[in-house]
Amino acid sequence: SEERSLNFIELIIEEDLKNGLEKDKLRFRFPPEPNGYLHIGHASSICLNFGLGLRYNAPVNLRFDDTNPVKEEQEYVDAIKRDVEWLGFEWDKECYASDYFQQLYDWAVDLIKRDLAYVDSQSSEAMAQQKGTPTQPGTNSPYRNRTVQENLELFEQMKNGEAAEGSHVLRAKIDMASPNMLMRDPLMYRVLHKSHHRTGSDWHIYPMYDWAHGESDYIEQVSHSFCTLEFAMHRELYEWFVDKIYTEGTLPPKQREFARRNLSHTIVSKRKLLQLVQEGHVTGWDDPRMPTISGLRRRGYTPMSIRNFADTIGIAKRTNLIDVSLLEFCVREDLNKTAPRVMAVLDPVKLVIDNYPEVEEEWLDAENNPEDEAAGQRKVPFSKELYIEREDFKEEANRKFFRLSIGKEVRLKNAYIIKGESVVKDENGTITEIHCTYDADSRSGSGTEASMRKVKGTLHWVSVKHAIEAEVRVYDRLFTHENPDGNKEIDFMSYINPDSLNVIKGYMEPSLKDAKVGENYQFQRLGYYCVDKDSTAENIVFNKTVGLRDTWAK
Numbered sequence: 001s002e003e004r005s006l007n008f009i010e011l012i013i014e015e016d017l018k019n020g021l022e023k024d025k026l027r028f029r030f031p032p033e034p035n036g037y038l039h040i041g042h043a044s045s046i047c048l049n050f051g052l053g054l055r056y057n058a059p060v061n062l063r064f065d066d067t068n069p070v071k072e073e074q075e076y077v078d079a080i081k082r083d084v085e086w087l088g089f090e091w092d093k094e095c096y097a098s099d100y101f102q103q104l105y106d107w108a109v110d111l112i113k114r115d116l117a118y119v120d121s122q123s124s125e126a127m128a129q130q131k132g133t134p135t136q137p138g139t140n141s142p143y144r145n146r147t148v149q150e151n152l153e154l155f156e157q158m159k160n161g162e163a164a165e166g167s168h169v170l171r172a173k174i175d176m177a178s179p180n181m182l183m184r185d186p187l188m189y190r191v192l193h194k195s196h197h198r199t200g201s202d203w204h205i206y207p208m209y210d211w212a213h214g215e216s217d218y219i220e221q222v223s224h225s226f227c228t229l230e231f232a233m234h235r236e237l238y239e240w241f242v243d244k245i246y247t248e249g250t251l252p253p254k255q256r257e258f259a260r261r262n263l264s265h266t267i268v269s270k271r272k273l274l275q276l277v278q279e280g281h282v283t284g285w286d287d288p289r290m291p292t293i294s295g296l297r298r299r300g301y302t303p304m305s306i307r308n309f310a311d312t313i314g315i316a317k318r319t320n321l322i323d324v325s326l327l328e329f330c331v332r333e334d335l336n337k338t339a340p341r342v343m344a345v346l347d348p349v350k351l352v353i354d355n356y357p358e359v360e361e362e363w364l365d366a367e368n369n370p371e372d373e374a375a376g377q378r379k380v381p382f383s384k385e386l387y388i389e390r391e392d393f394k395e396e397a398n399r400k401f402f403r404l405s406i407g408k409e410v411r412l413k414n415a416y417i418i419k420g421e422s423v424v425k426d427e428n429g430t431i432t433e434i435h436c437t438y439d440a441d442s443r444s445g446s447g448t449e450a451s452m453r454k455v456k457g458t459l460h461w462v463s464v465k466h467a468i469e470a471e472v473r474v475y476d477r478l479f480t481h482e483n484p485d486g487n488k489e490i491d492f493m494s495y496i497n498p499d500s501l502n503v504i505k506g507y508m509e510p511s512l513k514d515a516k517v518g519e520n521y522q523f524q525r526l527g528y529y530c531v532d533k534d535s536t537a538e539n540i541v542f543n544k545t546v547g548l549r550d551t552w553a554k
Ligand code: ATP
Pocket: 030, 031, 032, 033, 034, 040, 041, 042, 044, 045, 065, 226, 227, 228, 259, 260, 261, 262, 268, 269, 270, 271
């Protein structure tokens, strides 16, 4: 909203505009590597970049940072596009770093010719040793003074697939004594005889992130390239590379950094999420327990709830852990406005209305959403035998128990006032039936005096003979620790919650028999639920999205 003050990223842009950057030069990008599915951390970056696009009416590219063929796949490209679209954003151009491989190669040749790059033929161990330490300068490679001609020939051999993996690398010739370790002759290319999901076997060398990223921004004439804080030290190198290929009249992109967002009780790292998938701790990237966009979608999260979450936490300069209850608050708030109300009983006990006629049934009016008049009404069937929640009854209740007990009255939602009369128990003492009587004049909305009578509690229910059965998947946190990834000494896997999924059988009002995959509902008094993609006509499956209130005990 316009009331909030500008964040530090927007202040950077405002400053640049004030200093003469033309507004129509503004261009942003969201640059995922297609090596996994997007997670809630990426949502922050998506909302930041596309949010700036909307704010400044500037184009935003979706750029696949696909420079590592070993880990990247078309499946991930497709999933990323689906997720960004689902969040409701439109990119200007769909770009791939791999589309720039030839240009990057040509520029690298140019750098060699200008004595700004050389082929090093040492082992990676030897190169690591020469790197030095933050307080000790490094030492020059014995190959640093190769002639331009020799470098050009070797680089071409690397390109043509005539060099073995690990035999040579191309390095920028900068300064082995730089206080910034990343400036000590960083790698630009490595030999990899791997097929790429887009360029196939065309290339035998692949550019390193630092060489590819800024140059891709430059090619696309991105004005501001926002990345997470761990790249702050890379900025000097980013600028060095851009400076070396810059031509007059073009715009040099500007890298700026913001804090990575972490979410409590989960993991936001594609590599670690992949491990959860591969080791079978979850059913896939879109398992409703996953913090991926696709997992959240399947869990019942709405695009609006995720965008509101990202806007609420905003953009920060310091990394911190965001409590997952804030994300849950955002989805609850959105679904409260939009989700139709229905009745479902998930831990049933039978309720028999002794004075209700045996064969009778009534279809009662029920409001679909008290927050939205336009949502209208539906009919729910009522009869002599109902299910209510087991926890909504106690034989003897204290003064604070406003639900059903013997001798006390409650209202059945959209229906009648009933009074508890007696119970039937099995040999273990478990209640198998509750008997009650109803006040036939008290029907909700009938306008009678009895219907206006105030009673303390209102219970949800379903009619036994009309109820449909459904599978309900109830989720708990995937990790028992607030910050499973927070301690390098402890494997995050040791915090996995062995009981994160609980499958139960529920009874639902019959209007739900036509519920469609992905639809959200409020099960009254219980929480928000949505229809899972595993659902079939014979076996309807619901996922619990979130409870009505924050019941998570810290
Ligand atoms: P991961 O470790 O999960 O692979 P990444 O940063 O390597 O994360 P990229 O695909 O490179 O993943 O991310 C695309 C963009 O999203 C980058 O600009 C990155 O900085 C940003 N991003 C990734 N994770 C987060 C996060 N947790 N919070 C904010 N932004 C993030």
